[in-house]
Amino acid sequence: MDAGAVAAALEDALFDARQDSRHEDLADDVRGRAELAEWERIDQLLAAAVPGTVYDPETDDVVQAELAADAAAAAAREAELREAARIAARADELQALRRLGTLEQAQSRDGDEAVREELTRRAGGYAQADVDAWLARALAAHLGHYRVPAAREAAAGLLPQPVLAHAALLAELARLVPGTDADQLAFAARLATTDPEATGALAVFLARARS
Known part of the structure; x- marks a missing residue:
């Protein structure tokens, strides 16, 4: 024009x-x-x-900036939709494993913390005790994606305190009594659920005693 x-x-x-x-x-x-x-x-x-x-709008910096912002926003929305679909699919997978009784055999994956939130949402806000215990054991033993130190560090901001306390106590108990069967440590989950702060303190105490 x-x-x-x-x-x-x-x-x-x-x-x-x-x-x-x-x-x-x-x-x-x-x-x-x-x-x-x-x-x-x-x-x-x-x-x-x-x-x-x-x-010429193609040489208009303002118009081009707006188009770039629109494209970035559209890409972000698409990424959010893909991530939501991935989380839903993984939640369906874990639900199926729970029904089969084989959840403990599954390897944790990157993003399973968000999947835990999705499962809790589906349950109307109720804590998913079996999934929490599964994640705690994986974190304590450095299984699945928790083999990577960065994933373990990130877990501190992604998992609730009871799960973190449970994992910390399991890790110290495993060092204290190597080879202990997971069923023998079921009390750790109950302690973490009842009083996560005290459970975390116990884990710290055991670590000090061991050192």
């Missing part, structure tokens, strides 16, 4: 704005005001440019 075409579009937008102001139901038309402001910006852009300059 050349300066004349932009000026004509600006005049049309001004006319529409004046017309809207006369009608109470259109006085607060946000879209109309935004359109007017955009034509004013483009008019000023050409006024400051070399005479004869033609407006």
